[in-house]
Amino acid sequence: MAITPPTQRNWWKEPIAKVELIWIVIAFTWGLFMFFMMIYWHGAGEQNLSNEAYRIRPEQFAEKTQAMIDAHTVRQENGFPVVHPPAGSDVYLTGRLFNWWPILELEKDQSYRLHLSSVDVQHGFSLQPVNINLQVHPGYDMVITVKPDRAGEYGIVCNEFCGVGHHLMVGKLYVVE
């Protein structure tokens, strides 16, 4: 029994039942498959994180965001600047207690280098309803190349607990034709 010492003292020499052996081989092979699937997707798939990131001081990131806002704001909405940066450019989104700053307006099927960082605590970038979820750290500038493929109005929920106003932290992003 499992609660008593093994009945055969040399249990490591006992043969393994065939059915167990077959399952071990199948399970091991499946593990290998899943492992190589991740590598395969880096070549064949379109959804991969670049892992490009830089250390940055929060005030530096805020300055870069502000420079983009100053250059490309097209209108205001509920006190948020709506920014329409040129296609292919570097765009900045700052997470801060308790909003995503500013509202970005991107063009469909164009690539952008999206920079994400926080100026205070950790936040969670949760783009809905596309369902892209990324962790946003203060002190790190995370760069992802995004290519929105559907026009529309998107919400950015904060999905990392950031304080008592966490549930008020909603941002917006437009994708236009």
Next chain:
Amino acid sequence: MSTNTEFRTCPTTGLKVDLAAEKLIKVNAVAAVVFLAIGGLFGLLVALTRWPEVHLLPADWFYLALTAHGIDVLLVWIIFFEMAVLYFASAVLLGSRLAAPRWAWAGFGLMLVGAIITNIVVLQGGSSVMFTSYVPLKAEPGFYLGIILFAVGALIGCFVFFGTLVVARKERTYQGSIPLVTFGALTAAIIAVFTIASGAIILIPTLLWSIGLVSHIDPLLYKTIWWAMGHSSQQINVAAHVSIWYAIAAITFGAKPLSEKVSRTAFLMYILFLQLASAHHLLAEPGFSSEWKIFNTSYAMYLAVLGSMVHGMTVPGSIEAAQRARGLNKGMFEWLRKAPWSNPAFAGMFMSLVFFGFIGGISGVVMGTEQINLIMHNTLYVPGHFHGTVVAGTTLAFMAITYYLIPLIFRRELMMMKLARIQPYIFGIGVAGISVFMMGAGTLGVSRRHWDMQFADAVLPFDYPSAAFLMMGLNGMFAVLAALGGVIFIVVVVGSVFFGRKLGKDEKPSYPEVPPQAAVVAQHGSAESLKIPGTTMLVAIFFLAFVLYYFVNWKYLSEVWPLS
């Protein structure tokens, strides 16, 4: 010196029980159940708040309750119970005296003081930073101090366990190798040492930072090391509850492991590879390379997952073999149909096995896939997954073995047997529902740790799809069911421990019935003749579900915006 130790012989199992170990098992189990009750209550409050139509607590209380829920059940209930398991698997199963019972008491005291300190600090309201306490969110110093004291106490418990193994070997209290269950507990204890060391490395500087002696803690470094504790501690649970599956199979059926070699190697896989799992929490994080992520998130090519998949066959397989040896040979599933489904220990154990594999296991591997993680990270899918592993898996298994501990260790007849019989089903189905509906809501994007999915007070509006609201309503209803199962468990256990009929010195309790022919069953294990068609079918169904679900999620991922 073994001369001062008092033993009794268990009339049901014939095991020699050190009375000092018995007392320590009792106090740790009682403390565990108390914190399960407290943490469970907080959990119910959380679920009722997330039920959009109920939305019970105000925001600040919600975040407080969620912090307390995580600490009390994920940490305190489980680790206290694991201490009881460690003392049981060493002293009792080996028929040995417990090494250094005074140290074990000191460890227990530290754990209790630590748990109380952290609970008080959380209830004071200034430390609603969630269980994970990600810097730079800052809690009161007492929050970290309590957890550190608790961890030091647990570390002492682990060393008392190791010491007992040494004592038993030296005093030759058993022949040959340690039992498989003790081997599994050893796995848990080794992982626990790694876990607690990681916790100390990150929480001690964080405590100093919270006092003001350290100026800055890097959030990414914090997360990496914190999860070397946080995720590894879940692997302690896995090793412990798999050991309990084997133990319940042995006590209930006299089941013998199909192969000691295979089962032990599977445990060894846990020791070697589970520690890499910190990476599961860093897949959507800046600053790690994909090579690092892929290697670590897959536990080096899924070798630890392989361990669990092996246990997933060998545990039900050993039950099937034992039942067939007893003549339940008809068809594929007579052995399972005629299993003692009204025995709460067996019912809880078997549901724990099924839910852990199908709900917790599959979702964990899928979510831990480097790219797929980005459609799940920090959504409700995450708590959906770990309620499948830690609650439907670990907690249900711990509840199941408690039904045996009461007559065998507490020496009381189990009371309210009728309630006890239905308890595993109510709790198990409730928790399975919680897991599945949270995962459903997560797939629809709903955020975890979030007070208001309607964003009523937010400046910019946003609406989740209406299906997400349905999911959260169902989640709330199943949470109520699970809470009912929890209340029944606590009523039965506390009632039996304090008011159950005391068993006489050599009196056999009426429950559990241990099969008399255990010794005969132990002989069946000639490997060539082993036939477990029912288990093979169950494993095939599991594998098919796994493969299908895996590819469905790649499909979901492929529909997301191109990212690079």
